[in-house]
Amino acid sequence: MPRSLHLATVRHLHFFVVLLACGTGVADEPAPIRFNAEFEGGSLGAVERLGEGAYRCRVKGQRDERGRNRQASWYFFRMDGVRGRDLSLTLSDFVGEYNNKPGACAMGPDIVPVFSEDGEHWRVVPEVKWDDAAKEATIRLRPAVDSIWVAHQTPYTTRRLTSLLEQVDRSDDARIEIVGKSVRGRDLHLITVTDPEVPDRDKVTVWLQARQHAWESGTSFVEEGALRFITSDDPDARSLRRKVVFKFTPMVDPDGCAGGEVRFNANGYDVNRHWDEVDLRRKRFLSLMPEIWYVKKAISAQADSGGKVHLLVNLHNTETAEYLQTMADDDHSRKVVSTLSDRLIREAGFRPSRGPLFGAARDGTANVLHAETGILVVLMELRIAKDPATGHSPTTEDRLQFGAKLIRIMAESILP
Helix, strand or coil: CCCCCCCCCCCECCECEEEECCCCCCCCCCCCEEEECCCCCCECCCEEEEECCEEEEECCCECCCCCCCCECCCCEEEEECCCCCCEEEEEECCEEEECCEEEEECCCCCCCCEEECCCCCEEECCEEEEECCCCEEEEEECCCCCEEEEECCCCCCHHHHHHHHHHHCCCCCEEEEEEEECCCCCEEEEEEECCCCCCHHHCEEEEEECCCCCCCCHHHHHHHHHHHHHCCCCHHHHHHHHHEEEEEECCCCHHHHHHCCCCECCCCCECCCCCCCCCCCCHHHHHHCHHHHHHHHHHHHHHHCCCCCCEEEEEEEECCCCEEEECCCCHHHHHHHHHHHHHHHHHHCCCCCCCCECCCCCCCCHHHHHHHHCCCEEEEEEECCCCCCCCCCCCHHHHHHHHHHHHHHHHHHHCC
């Protein structure tokens, strides 16, 4: 009996359900498998049925405000009706464009997708085959439950951030502010953690920033680990709060994180490529790129008020590279960043693919704050691929532990 393919697509933001039914109503035929991306952070392109339990799933990707620089670094979807069925999913359409250069591919042999049987707990896919010629990854699963979730890396949603902020707010030493709104009206948070019994003028200030690019969910787990440690009752955390003002901007592109996007805000602007353009005196930037405008304003206000920011780290994820980079090149900055790098290697499992880069060329990233305000700004790239030393992909617990160590080492690297 021939099989028929029924495709029903419903679009709401980045949502669609693909219903793949088999047969013509014969009772013993398997129930249909359904693909769903109608949830926070969900994203999936077209789905093609290749055979029984086999599908090609295209990555949707995102383009900038000019229709250029397609990035296909994020997919996150659910499959229903899969209990006990052999699944073969070929993930494709990764090739795009980066910095106006076509051919970029956000996938490779050392990047392993993750899956979940409850939407909360994630594991790496046990069987992945990378086809370098076709630029496709085929994963195989036999779920023991009716529904599974599949993603590029473990998702971190705005809902999880909201839950974290509720917990952080219980600390007497934490203050949470809303410093602005995104294009779609979502809150942009600034978290300050310090002991109010000690005057701030007697302290140094460090700043940790995450999620300028929505797909880089690993940075949010690092930020969470840092926040959980520094607001805890750990004796070292309490001691550091008496000496340091800790600032956190935990999710700079909440619209992208909620909508399953990649690296551009709702107006199509890269949230880490226009910091040099955004002029706080000109309201058009407030309209086009409010995420950069409000966060840049908050950082500048801290610097202008006399509360110098001694070290600001911008967290990012890359596919396979890991490193530190700064525009600064003076002796003091070199000492601080070298200390930071050395201790992260020794104590936190940081595996740089190259040494710290000093005196980086001026660009449109948040690093330009160094040229504009004198703040020591450091870009930190963290790989999502397998750790070259262990052969394993970073887990959620790895990220959380790294965050706790990172914020401690950041503070101790600049304390007298």
